[in-house]
Amino acid sequence: MKQRTVRPSTGPILENPDVVLIGGGIMSATLGIMLKKLNPSLTLQIVESLPRVALESSHAWNNAGTGHAALCELNYTPQKEDGSVDVSKAIKINEQFENSKHFWAHLVESGVIADPSVFIKRVPHMSFVRGREDRDYLKKRFDALSGVHLFEEMVFSDDPQVVEDWAPLLGQGRDENEVIAATRVESGTDINFGALTQQLIDYLISLDGVELAMQAKVTNITQLADGSWKLKVDSEEEGKRKLTAKFAFIGAGGGSLHLLQKSGIPEGKGFGGFPVSGQFLVCTNHDVIDQHAAKVYGKAAVGAPPMSVPHLDTRVIDGKKALLFGPYAGFSPKFLKEGSNLDLIKSVKLDNILPLLAVGRDNMDLTQYLINEVRKSHSDRVEGLREFFPDAKEEDWMLVTAGQRVQIIKKNEDSTGKLEFGTEVVSSKDGTIAALLGASPGASTSVSIIVEVLEKCFPEEMATDEWKTRLSAMLPAHGKKLFTDETLYSVLRTKSDRLLGIADQSKAVSASA
Numbered sequence: 001m002k003q004r005t006v007r008p009s010t011g012p013i014l015e016n017p018d019v020v021l022i023g024g025g026i027m028s029a030t031l032g033i034m035l036k037k038l039n040p041s042l043t044l045q046i047v048e049s050l051p052r053v054a055l056e057s058s059h060a061w062n063n064a065g066t067g068h069a070a071l072c073e074l075n076y077t078p079q080k081e082d083g084s085v086d087v088s089k090a091i092k093i094n095e096q097f098e099n100s101k102h103f104w105a106h107l108v109e110s111g112v113i114a115d116p117s118v119f120i121k122r123v124p125h126m127s128f129v130r131g132r133e134d135r136d137y138l139k140k141r142f143d144a145l146s147g148v149h150l151f152e153e154m155v156f157s158d159d160p161q162v163v164e165d166w167a168p169l170l171g172q173g174r175d176e177n178e179v180i181a182a183t184r185v186e187s188g189t190d191i192n193f194g195a196l197t198q199q200l201i202d203y204l205i206s207l208d209g210v211e212l213a214m215q216a217k218v219t220n221i222t223q224l225a226d227g228s229w230k231l232k233v234d235s236e237e238e239g240k241r242k243l244t245a246k247f248a249f250i251g252a253g254g255g256s257l258h259l260l261q262k263s264g265i266p267e268g269k270g271f272g273g274f275p276v277s278g279q280f281l282v283c284t285n286h287d288v289i290d291q292h293a294a295k296v297y298g299k300a301a302v303g304a305p306p307m308s309v310p311h312l313d314t315r316v317i318d319g320k321k322a323l324l325f326g327p328y329a330g331f332s333p334k335f336l337k338e339g340s341n342l343d344l345i346k347s348v349k350l351d352n353i354l355p356l357l358a359v360g361r362d363n364m365d366l367t368q369y370l371i372n373e374v375r376k377s378h379s380d381r382v383e384g385l386r387e388f389f390p391d392a393k394e395e396d397w398m399l400v401t402a403g404q405r406v407q408i409i410k411k412n413e414d415s416t417g418k419l420e421f422g423t424e425v426v427s428s429k430d431g432t433i434a435a436l437l438g439a440s441p442g443a444s445t446s447v448s449i450i451v452e453v454l455e456k457c458f459p460e461e462m463a464t465d466e467w468k469t470r471l472s473a474m475l476p477a478h479g480k481k482l483f484t485d486e487t488l489y490s491v492l493r494t495k496s497d498r499l500l501g502i503a504d505q506s507k508a509v510s511a512s513a
Contacts, residue, residue: 013213013233013241017045020231020245022218022259023252024053026193026443027436029200030103030450031249033112036207038454038461038470043209045243046201047233049217049255049338054197056336057253058443060317062403064327067189068444069097071154072125072297075309077141085141087148094150095482096445098493099475103447104196105496106474112203116500119196121316122508125188126167126296128180128312128388134299135181142183149486156183167294169312173390188295189502190316190509193443213238221248221263227432229263247457250435254335254406257347260435265428270411271437272352274359274419275335275344276370278308278402280326281381285396289323293509296388301369308369312388316509325385327402329373337404352409355417359409363419405439423449431457451478 019035021028024046035042050056057063070076070090077090104120107113129138135158145151157163158181164171166184174180204210215236222230229248233241250256250263254275260268283289297311308329315322335343348356360367376384378394385392408420423442427434434453442449451471454462461467471478482489497503 012211013047013216013235013238013243014043014045014211015243017043017209017211017243017245019044019247019249020229020243021046022231022248022250023056023255024048024050024197024201024212024214025056025058025251025253026054026197026200026446027251027450028249029053029197029204030446031251031453032204032210033107033200034450034454034471034474036204036210037474038467040207041209044204044211045245046204046210046212047216047218047231048212048214049252051215053201053212053214054194056338057403057405057439058197059194059403060192060315061400062337063193063443064311064313064440065190065192065315065317066125066295066311066313066444067097067101067120067191068441069094069125069188071151071185071188072127072183072295072311073309074127074129074138074141074297074299077145079137079140083140085137085144087141087144090145091148091150091483093441093445095477096441096448098150098482098489098496099451099477100444100447101496101500102476102492103474105499107200108499113196113199118199119192120500120502121190122502123188123190123314123316124166124294124508125185126182126294128163128167128170128182128296128298130178130180130387132179135179138181138183148483149489150483151185153187154183154185157181167296167312168291169288169389169391170296182296184294186508187497187502190295190314191444192317195318216241218252218259221250221259221433223263223265223432227430229433246432248433249453250433252336254339254343254404256435256437257335257406258343260426260437261347261349263428263433263435265426265433267426267428268435269351270355270417271426272356272359272409272417273335273344273347273406273437274409275332275404275406276308277330277332277334277337277404278327279330280324280328280400280402281385281397282400283323283325283397285393288396289321292323298388308373310384310388312385314509321509325388325397326381328376328381328384328399329370331370331374332404334404335406337401339404352411352417355409355411358412358416359419366419406437408438425449425452425456427453427456431459433457447475451475 070093142156163182220232257273300309313324333344423438
């Protein structure tokens with residue numbers, strides 16, 4: 001084994017790796033680790049276009065950092081026409097996040113991750129609403145979730161003083177007669193997916209048969225007669241190179257769509273992308289930052305995409321506590337933060353133009369929402385913040401641009417299109433290539449998403465006793481339902497929280513004493 005170290009510059013590009021991972025984010029890192037544990041003899045080439053890994057969607061300032069377990073995100077629990085609350089998606093996402101924790105805990109136990117505190121902290125998750133109608137909705141949501149053991153820690157209150165005790169900023173300057181309500185889960189998490197990705201990549205490139213090429217962009221990808229994939233790579237260090245891989249994974253965030261289109265696989269036809277940029281207000285007043293210790297999520301505005309659910313959010317980035325509010329959505333034709341203004345235009349093809357036009361026609365509320373967001377002044381944005389923190393002062397907050405997300409547009413059965421919010425694995429029939437499209441909850445459920453890639457692209461290997469045994473060691477709940485097995489959930493939850501260092505409440509990020 002090579003000495004484990006952070007590689008300061010791009011490494012040599014393998015000409016014939018077994019696997020090529022396009023993009024140096026959390027998805028490629030997770031797939032790389034899993035594949036090397038399932039088959040240590042595999043050779044892997046990671047190709048990243050930027051000078052460092054995890055600089056796009058996985059980066060701490062480009063990602064909400066919420067351990068998305070559906071503890072506080074109201075868009076995962078829609079209210080049905082009969083007034084009841086559908087919690088099925090929340091249960092699924094919670095199970096997927098627990099599976100992610102199991103995997104990360106396994107990596108701590110096996111020495112892959114040296115210090116989990118670098119990327120995961122315990123921060124309470126809260127949902128917060130205003131007005132009688134939303135208060136009643138939140139109570140129904142609480143009643144539906146609290147009866148499920150996955151959410152048994154959740155507590156509800158519509159007492160303004162209790163809510164203020166949980167999160168002091170929510171009460172400061174608020175009319176004492178205003179109807180508010182909140183739920184709280186003490187064991188929520190804040191995750192720096194950039195730091196996690198860096199640890200995983202550092203480990204991967206310490207292994208024999210793994211190389212990382214940075215500042216290297218894949219410009220074309222085509223399938224050869226034997227089923228393998230030929231990639232053209234433009235490397236700043238090595239110039240124009242070619243490599244051939246038996247399996248290709250496109251985990252390039254917003255850049256995945258263009259490469260999927262270049263691959264020419266039939267399964268990729270009809271897909272388009274709708275780019276949405278994000279901005280956050282970041283608090284510059286440490287006295288304010290120190291008073292808040294929670295991730296407080298509200299209800300999305302009409303027409304807003306799920307990634308634009310407003311939240312007043314405690315973050316821990318590079319060891320420092322921060323306080324953010326947003327996101328404020330905007331429009332940019334770029335598919336990546338470091339992308340091109342021509343990205344959207346270049347993505348328009350004959351096979352997706354009808355879905356694109358249909359989505360534009362059917363989502364006028366989203367279009368109007370984005371127009372309104374772009375027009376907002378600093379005062380307008382702070383006014384939105386005051387719905388959460390009434391005493392907020394304009395001079396205490398500055399605007400930062402966060403990551404770029406590309407929402408999925410896909411063809412309907414009638415050849416028109418629909419806009420989807422989520423993450424989708426697109427793979428070829430022969431299982432030699434897979435691409436990841438979409439966004440939230442994304443990184444938090446990365447482990448479940450990558451298992452889907454393995455099941456679609458390595459079905460024969462996944463059916464062997466060897467891979468089953470090795471996968472069970474990484475994912476002890478694989479093939480099981482945490483929702484129906486309370487004992488298994490409790491045992492695995494206790495173990496993973498202990499190994500990740502988030503079991504001890506005294507280690508939680510807290511408001512300043």
